[in-house]
Amino acid sequence: MPLLPVVVVAVIALLDVIAGAGMPWLPLLAAGPALAASTNGPRGVMCVGLLAVALGVALALGHATPARQPAAVVSALLAVTAASGLASALRGRRERVLAAVRSVAEAAQQALLQPVPDTVGPFQVAVRYSAAAAEARIGGDLYALLPTPYGIRLIVGDVRGKGLPAVGTAALVLGVFREAAQDEPDLLAVVARIERSLARNLGPDDFVTAVVAGLPDSGDLEIVNCGHAPPLLISASGEVGAVETARPAPPLGLRALSGQAPGLQRLRFAVGDQLLLYTDGVTEARDHTRAFYPLTEGVTRHVCDEPTRTLSALHDELLTHVGGRLHDDAALLLLRKKTASEPTSVPSRYEAAI
Structure with a gap:
């Protein structure tokens, strides 16, 4: 039997006894079964309702009220109890239906998401995702990281739109990326395969902004930016700078309209350096004054040698900035090249979509 509805019924009965007012208090006993409907099953509602009826009859008899009045109160209590039980x-x-739907969502999540490893080869990895809705599991933000014969390759992107169509597009991008990253020695060829697939499957107004990066055995960092927010490169000394593209390219799916092809940037990625990729849900998060979240300053404040700690601090600060709830999905992926003294794991595969 739920405790709160019983307490409510008991308090009303006590007030009736103390005040000695008789009938004016007794109809309030219906609050017990009505409240129980939101906290317990039909059996609990019926128990509270019967308790309210028993107390109502006892109090009415104790006040020696006319027979019609107790009968009216009992009838009202029984009616409220029946309605509350239903x-x-x-x-x-x-x-139960919602639980079944959530189980399907969990299955979809498992098909698209896998636990991110703490280390992939010579790199430490951390990811953090915040959904705009607390119930959200998957959406239009996507990211993937996997070892290939050509080194570590990763992608972070944002699908235009929301809902199931965005999830389908995210799954398509990741599927093509997964295959192309394993097959194509050139990172631009990986991007080209994703572009061709999207051109065949997306509508004229749909597109995906993305950053595709590669870390070949040479130690350099390769980046192809397709209309996405520039990654942040964090040096071993803690200096933070945006990797602005020298050759702007349209988002994936729109190349045919602009005729512009993306360019490949090569940067030095030394031991201790870190690379942060993110979606616009981070940089476009606003506080109560409509000010954007200053990601670069936040990274400068919180960067350390443990990517998980860095992203946890950034995530907490981001939520504080917006007042506790984001209005758009936000994804962060941080990669750090470990020093020679730090243990190196066997390369593992991780890929995800949100």
């Missing part, structure tokens, strides 16, 4: 049963049914 409402509780319907609520339980909706909860």
Whole structure:
């Protein structure tokens, strides 16, 4: 039996006894079964309702009220109890349906998401995702990281739109990226395969902004930016700078409209350096004054040799900046090249979409 509805019924009965007012207090006993409908199943509602009826009859007899009045109160209590029991049963049914839907969502999540490893080859990796809705599991933000014969390759992107169409597009991008990253020695060829696939499958107004990066055995960092926010390169000394593209390219899926092809940037990626990729849900997060979250300053404040700690601090600060709830999905992926003294794991595969 739920405790709160019983307490409510007991308090009302106590007030009736103390005040000695008789009937004016007794109809309030219906609050007990009505409240129980939101906290318990039909059986609990019926128990609270019967308790309210028993107390109502006892109090009415104790006040020696006319027979009609107790009968009216009992009838009202029984009616409220029956209605509350039905409402509780319907609520339980909706909860079971919702649980089934969530199980399907969890299965979809497992198909697209895998636990991110702490280390991939000579790199430490951390990811953090915040959904705009607390119930969200998957959406239009996507990221993937996997070892290939050509080194570590990763992608972070944002699909235009929301809902199931965005999830489908994210799954398509990741599927093509997964295959192309293993097959194509050139990072631009990987991007070209994704572009061709999207051109065949997306509508004229759909597109995906993305950054595709590669870390071949040479030690250099390769980046192809397709209309996405520039990654942040963090040196071993803690200096933070945006990797601005020298050759702007349109988002994936729009190359045919602009005729512009993306360019490949090569940068030095030394031991201790870190690379942060993110979606616009981070940089476009606003506080109560409509000010954007200063990501570069946040990274400068919180960067350390443990990517997980860095992203946790950034995530907490981001939520504080927006007042506790984001209005758009936000994804962060941080990669750090370990020093020679740090242990190196066997390369593992990780890929994800949100």
